[in-house]
Amino acid sequence: MSSTLADEIRDRLGDLSPAERKVARVLLAGYPASVFETVATIAERASVSAPTVLRCASRLGYRGFPDLQAALRAELDARTASPVTLYETSGARDGTASGRADGSEGAAPGSTVVLRAVEKTFRELTTHEFHEAVALMSDPRRRIHLVGGRFTHLLAQYLGLHLMQLRQYVSFLPDGHVERVSALTQLGRKDVVVLFDYRRYEEDKTAVAELVRERGGKVVVFTDPWLSPATAHADVVLTSQVTSDSPYDSLTPTLALIEALIGSVLDRLGADAHEHMKAGEDTARRLGLL
Structure with a gap:
């Protein structure tokens, strides 16, 4: 779709x-x-x-x-589709989901579908939204907090770990109830929450977005073409295709979008990011991590 x-x-x-x-x-x-x-x-x-x-x-x-x-x-x-319902309607049970009626395997099953999804994601990307996300994540006065869902917490970590190497004040919203409540209660106008919410959407992500906006902070939402309910409270919405050759949504287009975002943030921060990266590597060496 x-x-x-x-x-x-x-x-x-x-x-x-x-x-x-x-x-x-x-x-x-x-x-x-x-x-x-x-x-x-x-x-x-x-x-x-x-x-x-x-x-x-x-x-x-x-x-x-x-x-x-x-x-x-x-x-x-x-x-609201789930892997179960997508499996039941995709033809995966009889081996036809990849377009091969005999169920045989191709050289790279699903590769064409995913490549098209990546291309479509960037073709339909709103330039203004992308640049606004870069501006928010590059602003040294702002604190960046990231949170994802069942699978997309991996994407939140991927983006967050890169941002930590480029700038200060980057963290993940805690998983523990008490810790998360404390973190959200302390949010203010300088805070940016970057959240990932893809179908089937999680109610707490919408609640988090609403709380951030009420406290004067900014919200960046990564989501699919059907749009998470959290987008109603978002300042920036970045959508990516999820089409795949299996009952599971593909997060490859989102990962590609994240890597483009990281590159743009690095370019915008320039020498400051370079110095932050060097300081981080020096610390890692002293700790024996490199």
């Missing part, structure tokens, strides 16, 4: 008539719940006629309003 229904509606706003744009804005304002309202209710909220709502759905490329609602149901199903 390359985009959400909301993305499609935004992209097509220029193709709609003024009355149809009113309908589109009502749909976007309460998305996704608004899409499941009745045609009459949406028409009333948009101050247009019911036929205008139907024409809007048609102009967006759907056969009718029920067809548009069905597209959103499919999107919501995708957002």
Whole structure:
């Protein structure tokens, strides 16, 4: 899935008539719940006629309003998909997931799918969002805190460990309840929390993002095309594709995005990062770690 229904509606706003744009804005304002309202209710909220709502759905490329609602149901199903459900629907059980009906193995199963996902991630990357993330992570006055999920904590550690080599004030949100509560309670305007949240989304990530914003801090969210609920409280959202040739989402595109981010942070910090790296290596040598 390359985009959400909301993305499609935004992209097509220029193709709609003024009355149809009113309908589109009502749909976007309460998305996704608004899409499941009745045609009459949406028409009333948009101050247009019911036929205008139907024409809007048609102009967006759907056969009718029920067809548009069905597209959103499919999107919501995708957002909550698990490896089990993806396995059951992908053809993995009969060996056809990789496109080989006989179940035989290719030279590099899934490599083309992942390469396309990486390329698509960078092609659809919003330049402004990327540069804003770099600016936040390069600001020496800010404290950076990272947190991930079931699998994505590995990505949070990968990014965090690199940032630690480039600058001061980088840490991971503690796993322990008491320690995490203490860390979050102390956050302020100088803090940036970088969190990773991919389907199936974790409620605590949204709560963390909300707390950070309430305390005046900044939030950077790495997520998939369906968007973690935490993005509602984010200052920066970096999305990456997760398409793979197995029931498991691929995090390779996210890793590639992280490495691009690390390179840009290093460039922005320049000589300061170089000095920090040298000081770190000197300390490591004195400790016998290198």
